[in-house]
Amino acid sequence: MISTPSPRGTSAALTLALLLAACGGGGGGSTPAPTPAPPPPAPTVSTTGADPCTGSNAYGLTTLAGELVGKQAAAAVVGCTGAIVAPEWTQTAGPAVALLSAKSQVIHFEPAVAGTYGFRVRFTDPSGTARTEDLTVAVTAPAQAVRAVVRNHQAVRMGGKISLRAWAPTGESVNSVSWVQTAGPTVSLQNVDPLAKQFVAPEVARDTVLRFRATVTTANGASDSHEALVLVERHVQASASDANAVWGGDHISRVYAYRASSPYASALVRCTYDSAQSDRALCPLSQLPFLAQDVAAGQIPTVEQVMDRVIVSHDWLGENFEQFLRTNDTRGDFRRMLMSTTAIVLGAHVRPSFYYAGTGAIYLDADNFWLTPEQRDTIDEAPDYRAGFGNSLSYYGLWRYAKDNRGYLAYFDPQRRVTRTQADLLADAGWLMYHELTHALDFMPPGQYAGLNPSLSAWGNIAPRFSARQLVSDLVSSAYPLTSTEMKGLGQVKFQGVTATATQNAYTADQVAGFFSADLATDEYAYSTSREDVAMSVEEMLMSRRLGVQRDVAMVPRNGETIQTSNVRWGQRGRVGDPRIKPRVRQAASLVVPWLPSTEVDALPAPVQMRVGESWSSNLNLSPVRPAEANDRRQALSAAEQWQLRKMMERQQVHEHPKRLPAH
Structure with missing residues (x-):
């Protein structure tokens, strides 16, 4: 009691x-009156x-x-x-x-x-x-x-x-x-x-x-x-027609500084996630610096220093994020990567997750960080608004993460009130952290920390390099360009919402497989923007070398069958280890995660080809199997498989937020 x-x-x-x-x-x-009247x-x-x-x-x-x-x-x-x-x-x-x-x-x-x-x-x-x-x-x-x-x-x-x-x-x-x-x-x-x-x-x-x-x-x-x-x-958001509003046309939910005692508590929301923000009055780094500016050269930020930058919609998000770092960041990769951010926003209404160079902050979907069913209850289930892009195309480009011939992302039925472990949290949030933080490091790589000007905002420090096309993604795409015009066009359809042409709608899975496999991208999402190209490559490299998890990509026909039972026309596991792709991954990694030795890229295993003609489901186990065993796997989808399929299609599109950058 x-x-x-x-x-x-x-x-x-x-x-x-x-x-x-x-x-x-x-x-x-x-203050009551000396002889108050009885209250109504x-x-x-x-x-x-x-x-x-x-x-x-x-x-x-x-x-x-x-x-x-x-x-x-x-x-x-x-x-x-x-x-x-x-x-x-x-x-x-x-x-x-x-x-x-x-x-x-x-x-x-x-x-x-x-x-x-x-x-x-x-x-x-x-x-x-x-x-x-x-x-x-x-x-x-x-x-x-x-x-x-x-x-x-x-x-x-x-x-x-x-x-x-x-x-x-x-x-x-x-x-x-x-x-x-x-x-x-x-x-x-x-x-x-x-x-x-x-x-x-x-x-x-x-x-x-x-x-x-x-x-x-x-x-x-x-x-x-x-x-x-x-x-x-009743909260009026900034209008999409307001050319000076940082968040014009966006929905900004209620959030607050997780640690009220943080030296940046009064600035965090105001400088990173306030519907009243104007890009003409962005906070200077003297008010909210990059995390790197609070860390001595050559040192790794402490968990406490990171948590002073955390903004949440619910306290449990801050608690879980702190536990995630203490349990899963034993090598310090996440904390080193966080040095290129000003803040971490964890919100029940943040969807999709994204990085925004205008504020220097990352914004993460709470769905990746719940541990208990009660925490999960507080999260909005509305799907990513881009989940329907590319529905007119005649093929599916599929992806998943696999470890030891098993799917890495686990299914948790919301009706069963399941509690997750820290290992589950790493599986659900690790890839997302690697991806979004690679975006942050693309715009603000470690080599730029020493020259930061505290009188300018995060964007004020980034804008000159952005205008000069000197971001890491610019350098990589210049040295090792993607060349498939067909895939670049399909990337705009699938990830930017451009209407597909009749020619694009007619492409077969075999044709798309030919376009993609001959080029240097690790995933279709690389054709959304050059920023996503670098983020996908570094994400896949880190997942492989740090967590022993490899990414699968495949092309299957959209022919009325379920995606899981459609025949794979082409597919690979661990494409990032292709000898043609390693040089561009090595250049990107040397700039965004320079503390990793180059031997990490050299050690990436060679890709494993999927078995053409077998289903996406049966290709999860790429160990040699008899044809009869492969056929036996072509069965009705379980609830877990349906969930994994839906999450795969949504998560292929959750990384980039289509926001304009401030004027410069």
Whole structure:
């Protein structure tokens, strides 16, 4: 149990919301009159989801109605006349629960036992006044077995993508899920999969509560319902037409400095992920320097120095990232590579992951860093917007990572509530870190650290070399150019959204295999930009030499069969070890990861050819097999294979953010 204070104006009613006037005698240090009048009773939000903002209230509090054991409960602080700033929740009473969104306007928790749960929220109200408010949530035992749970109650800024997922926690097979919106401006619910929906948060005049009810029907005919609460924050993003806005047209979610004690805490968000940023007033390095500027020459940054640069949407992201570095960065590669960044943004609404030279920061999708199912619940499931590019083409270009003839990326069914290990985290995030940090080192290689000008911004220091075409990727593409015009054209279709021509749509898998195999790229994504070319090469080299993991690439026809069972027309494992490709990899590595000896590139194993005519699935095991064994593998896809296929298609396109660079 947690000791209970004496909160002002709380109630143990089953359903509770406090409506708080801006000038009312709440927290925040307001001084009561010598003989105060009795306060008016706190109104209660009805089960129909009454608006917590009534009259002239500056802010309000609200919860869900009828909270039950085994179902997610929620509470929210709502800005009625303006923005709520820096909310922070703590638990004050009841059986202890984890508050994974404690620095959001909405908290959620899943009570295991009945009881009264008390919470306190501190925040700055729309008038700029510091406030402290308390509320309680009464949870009772359900009258029947819980067969429906909806996760996750959350807050999102308007224009952001939101996903909600229904569960049958008893493990029963779900026959159907029906969704109904019960409160708030109507939104269009789109399918993520049979159990999950997504939508775009609508434009609102003030913070607005949306409510949704999911009814789950199991295979044996039993049904149950659960309601979800989504708070849409009134936050105006920079317009795409604003030529001076760093983030014009982008959705910037709420984030904060993970370490409040960091010497850069006040600058981190302002200088790297603020919708109000102007490229005419970028932060100079004197305010937010590259990590390299805090590290003595020849030294490796400490984990503490890295964590002082971390920005998060949830505290668990910072905790997991720190654990990731301490467990998986024993050679210091990640920390050395991070020296070319000003900050690391880890966000539940960051998708795709990207590096941005305008701020010198990297932005990483939280989906790569969850360890527990509860952490995973807080992450938006909306797919990368580029997942449909190239759908008119007649072939698939496939990729995966393999180790010891097994797939390296593991499948974790979201319905099974699986906890991951640090080894799983390395598999899911290691390749991404190598890739995004190679981008950072392309724009700011170690050879440039000594000449940094602290009076200029990160971009101000990068721009002269960018204009002179002296980035690492420029030098590599000049010395070892990619020559296939056909692949360059297909790269624009698949990764930049250019409409395919009739000729491109007619290319067969065999033709594309011929174009690709004769050139020097390690992956199709290299034809997106020269920046991706270098990032793919270094990523694959590091995965091979540091983790013993090799990348597979293949071309298969898009012929109505499933991708996994389509015949491979050409494919290789470990293409980065091709003797024709090694010289360009060696040049790139010598500039972006100069602490690695050149023998690392020399030691890359020669590529292994896939068996033409066999399926992508059967080619996972490239050990010699009898033809009959290969044929036996051509079977229906498992759920895990379907997931891996979807992730493969999405992740081929998650690296580059199509942002313009600031003027220079």
